[in-house]
Amino acid sequence: MKIINARLRHQEALYTLDLQDGLIKSITAQAAAQAADADDIDAEQKLVIPPFVEPHIHLDATLTAGEPEWNMSGTLFEGIARWSQRKASVTVEDTCQRALKTIGMLRDNGVQHVRTHIDVTDLP
Incomplete structure (x- = not known):
């Protein structure tokens, strides 16, 4: 090819x-x-470049901004508090749907490598 x-x-x-x-x-x-x-x-005379990289993303929390409330201060501490509220309604299906949608968005915008991690603090 x-x-x-x-x-x-x-x-x-x-x-x-x-x-x-x-x-x-x-x-x-x-x-x-x-x-x-x-x-x-x-390539139609367009620039060819290496793929983009997403070095830090939380795929379990993606697309949850404003649910249940916005992080109005923008601080890490309030972000953790908002995520603690959101975790009460997290399901495997919801997490998978949001993660797959985000991966598709990343791919469609040229991101080929993703480094991610998830919150496992409430697992038995």
Whole structure:
């Protein structure tokens, strides 16, 4: 598989990225824009960059802002208090739905790597 007609940072030319087993095998300059074959991805002369990374997210708490109340002070201490209130209504199904929705949002915006952790303080 190849990514063709790609721009690289600080480069004027268009490039072809040859992919093999999910890795970049080679990067070669193109003389001009090329027509894509069936297996090619045409970057359409857009910038190709590494994926974004989310280094710190709580997938168990995602999409809960304002439930049951907003953290009006914006402090960690009030955030912990609001989360303690919210935990009373947490279910596995609700957590999974919110986490999957958030992962989809991250993916759709170019995030490929996510570091997450969850609150297990109330587990037996």
